[in-house]
Amino acid sequence: MTLDEARAKLALANRIIAHEGVLDAFGHVSMRHPSDPNRYLLPRSRSPELVEPSDILEFTLDSEPVTPPTVLLYGERVIHGCIYQARPDVNAVCHHHARAVMPFCISGVPLQPVSHLGATMGAMVPFWDQRDEFGDTTLIVAKPEEGRSLARALGPYWMVLMRRHGATVAGQTLEQMVFRAIYSCRNAEMQREAQALGGVSPLTPKEAELAGAFNLQPKPIGRAREYWSTRVQRAAA
Amino acid sequence: MTLDEARAKLALANRIIAHEGVLDAFGHVSMRHPSDPNRYLLPRSRSPELVEPSDILEFTLDSEPVTPPTVLLYGERVIHGCIYQARPDVNAVCHHHARAVMPFCISGVPLQPVSHLGATMGAMVPFWDQRDEFGDTTLIVAKPEEGRSLARALGPYWMVLMRRHGATVAGQTLEQMVFRAIYSCRNAEMQREAQALGGVSPLTPKEAELAGAFNLQPKPIGRAREYWSTRVQRAAA
Amino acid sequence: MTLDEARAKLALANRIIAHEGVLDAFGHVSMRHPSDPNRYLLPRSRSPELVEPSDILEFTLDSEPVTPPTVLLYGERVIHGCIYQARPDVNAVCHHHARAVMPFCISGVPLQPVSHLGATMGAMVPFWDQRDEFGDTTLIVAKPEEGRSLARALGPYWMVLMRRHGATVAGQTLEQMVFRAIYSCRNAEMQREAQALGGVSPLTPKEAELAGAFNLQPKPIGRAREYWSTRVQRAAA
Amino acid sequence: MTLDEARAKLALANRIIAHEGVLDAFGHVSMRHPSDPNRYLLPRSRSPELVEPSDILEFTLDSEPVTPPTVLLYGERVIHGCIYQARPDVNAVCHHHARAVMPFCISGVPLQPVSHLGATMGAMVPFWDQRDEFGDTTLIVAKPEEGRSLARALGPYWMVLMRRHGATVAGQTLEQMVFRAIYSCRNAEMQREAQALGGVSPLTPKEAELAGAFNLQPKPIGRAREYWSTRVQRAAA
Numbered sequence A, B, C, D: 001m002t003l004d005e006a007r008a009k010l011a012l013a014n015r016i017i018a019h020e021g022v023l024d025a026f027g028h029v030s031m032r033h034p035s036d037p038n039r040y041l042l043p044r045s046r047s048p049e050l051v052e053p054s055d056i057l058e059f060t061l062d063s064e065p066v067t068p069p070t071v072l073l074y075g076e077r078v079i080h081g082c083i084y085q086a087r088p089d090v091n092a093v094c095h096h097h098a099r100a101v102m103p104f105c106i107s108g109v110p111l112q113p114v115s116h117l118g119a120t121m122g123a124m125v126p127f128w129d130q131r132d133e134f135g136d137t138t139l140i141v142a143k144p145e146e147g148r149s150l151a152r153a154l155g156p157y158w159m160v161l162m163r164r165h166g167a168t169v170a171g172q173t174l175e176q177m178v179f180r181a182i183y184s185c186r187n188a189e190m191q192r193e194a195q196a197l198g199g200v201s202p203l204t205p206k207e208a209e210l211a212g213a214f215n216l217q218p219k220p221i222g223r224a225r226e227y228w229s230t231r232v233q234r235a236a237a
Helices: A003-019 A077-086 A102-107 A130-134 A144-154 A174-197 A205-215 A218-236 B003-019 B077-086 B102-107 B130-134 B144-154 B174-197 B205-215 B218-236 C003-019 C077-086 C102-107 C130-134 C144-154 C174-197 C205-215 C218-236 D003-019 D077-086 D102-107 D130-134 D144-154 D174-197 D205-215 D218-236
Strands: A028-032 A039-043 A056-060 A092-096 A159-162 A166-171 B028-032 B039-043 B056-060 B092-096 B159-162 B166-171 C028-032 C039-043 C056-060 C092-096 C159-162 C166-171 D028-032 D039-043 D056-060 D092-096 D159-162 D166-171
Touching: A003 A028, A003 A039, A003 A056, A003 A092, A003 A174, A003 A218, A028 A077, A039 A077, A056 A077, A077 A092, A077 A144, A077 A166, A092 A174, A102 A159, A102 A166, A102 A174, A102 D174, A130 A144, A144 A159, A144 A166, A166 A174, A174 A218, A174 B102, A174 B174, A174 D174, A205 A218, B003 B028, B003 B039, B003 B056, B003 B092, B003 B174, B003 B218, B028 B077, B039 B077, B056 B077, B077 B092, B077 B144, B077 B166, B092 B174, B102 B159, B102 B166, B102 B174, B130 B144, B144 B159, B144 B166, B166 B174, B174 B218, B174 C102, B174 C174, B205 B218, C003 C028, C003 C039, C003 C056, C003 C092, C003 C174, C003 C218, C028 C077, C039 C077, C056 C077, C077 C092, C077 C144, C077 C166, C092 C174, C102 C159, C102 C166, C102 C174, C130 C144, C144 C159, C144 C166, C166 C174, C174 C218, C174 D102, C174 D174, C205 C218, D003 D028, D003 D039, D003 D056, D003 D092, D003 D174, D003 D218, D028 D077, D039 D077, D056 D077, D077 D092, D077 D144, D077 D166, D092 D174, D102 D159, D102 D166, D102 D174, D130 D144, D144 D159, D144 D166, D166 D174, D174 D218, D205 D218
Parallel strands: none
Antiparallel strands: A028 A039, A028 A092, A039 A056, A092 A166, A159 A166, B028 B039, B028 B092, B039 B056, B092 B166, B159 B166, C028 C039, C028 C092, C039 C056, C092 C166, C159 C166, D028 D039, D028 D092, D039 D056, D092 D166, D159 D166
């Protein structure tokens, strides 16, 4: 994949995740550089739904811009850089505040896979509370030590809930991460409504493992990509 | 009805059910072949909202493609084939994971007709739990024995809920099935919200039978068809 | 008002109420004939969002078409005719199954005015249960005695909830009825969510009377009319 | 800022707040005159989503029009005038009845900051009940003494909930107020859903202060402005 192809794919991923209701004015989506694992690509500070390929800049894993910037940068870049440093297997990251997950972030109720599509988030979604380590803050993850703490909380998993703030989702590929970001939100909505209706009977850990792996294969991923891409293109037309 | 007419009707049914919020990237809609009851029509693997008449292929009731395929096929074809085998009176099938029904699939609370329009799903909607017979799986209904088990759970009814997965809806005609798929989801939303507000007073079995039969007559079916067709055409324009 | 003007206004009212989410494929909207109080105007059987002025027919108060029809007619015309017979002060009627009111129709929880805009439905919204007088039916209000029973349940009020079915809303003018139909649904949504959050503190009967009368004056009615008309025109463009 | 620039900005703010679901047919948005602190700008009586720069008129802080009006005026102008009189630091006001906040207005449950973006409403959102001081009314805030009572309830805060009616939001600048009006509604939705899911763990007062101040800086404000402006322009195109 060339850098230009990567920029085009990353811009589309930004717009898809936003159009499916996971991102609004805030949140951000990155991918590791396609040929240099010590760099990552992230848009300039702009709402994801508006991101164009030309908005996408290169950063070191310390979250410093490779070229002196002439535009505003996201303040929470360390979320991305610290996860790429801690997890060589991660090649894409999304940080968001989707309405779907916020009731879990606010109440502290654990997110659990309750459907085969939701299982792509993994059987375990850990919590991180910035307050535990850093006390009263703006809740913005801006300092390297805050980013490293969040990456530690993510650990070997694929999604971490941030108390009173939002979520961060990772993937081995950009497309896997897009699928996980969207279907973990759908899972959250279903889990909340099932809980209110009569209680939750989640997938077993083995079911979550099998279903999660199944859905992240090229065929389901490709089918969802065609659907989401068409929707975002129709909305823009 | 010619095969070309059937393909056009089935493609439109795919897009209508998707546009009304029952289907998203996943799920699928089929009909029995208009002149050969030992075959059925189903699109190639593609999100239902995007299906065109040219995407629709022929399958035997063992869910094998009649012509060697050059495109990807849905992995859960046995849902359709096994129901057509078990139920000669069924001529259309939809499998979906609508948000409306998932709280019932996850909690195990039975779906009940709570309005005259919802009564088209029937007074009884059985549950099927893949885990009972097959243990830990991907939850994908891919093997013939899984399809046959689901068809047995459907029994003589018109809709079956699949634990932690979704629902499958059948009909004597394509149009009856479309009506049932959409209004069973509306019924599910109303039932969930009524339960939270103050409890559910369902239709009597006799009311469900009378109202269900009334709504599936040509006049209500035709009125809804004009409405849904116009909506999906306007959205595409 | 000429008959042509009345047809144009009634067609627009159909489309507005549908576009604001009160009506879907089903339900219907009528007005009393502008110059003959013994007749009323109602569209042919068609989803309200699709109604054109040329769809609108004349009926006697016995709900018989004035001219032998060449098109399909709504099966529940007696709802309209029986209310116009019983209530000379009523000049417009809407029957609907809005998702907003259905949790009340299903649970039996009374609808109460909880905001000044909702107060336009009146302090009292009675219930009618077709089962009480007629036993097991299709729930369709098709017979004159069923229509008369519903009109008796409405009594001197402006809105009646129909158990497991929907609601019927009346008005002194078409515009008052449109306002009431839409804001009673908004009130229902708010009441349900407030109940779940912490309980409902309704308007006093005097507040409901004062606020209801205030909102039905020409200035608020006119402001809402411009807003809803513009929305429905933009959506059609 | 010239008066023409102020009119253009205020018209856009009206349309943005409406398009993001805070305002519907009713509610209104004003700003203090850019060069004369003893006057304020407010549209003629019209739904905010339809407001054009040419609709915007000048009023004294007693809420009298500076020029004899030839158009209808909002009946609740005193909400704006009385707050501008009582709070020299306030330069923009929005009064609304958003569905998001109404469950709090109806139940009396306090609104609390539960996310960093919601913290822009402030740690404390007081309640005002018109009934306490004025008994049974239309709930319309039309008299100067009603406006002054509401301004006293707002006190030194930035948002006040009005029992069974809605909310009023203030800001040091128009853009801060727009951000607060939208994200306080998002906070309300999240708080309600978290409460139902498992309870609310709010921000500490210090976190609310730090996060609120952070989000009202030019960079987050500007990012959200580009997003909301683009959305409202796309919807109008």
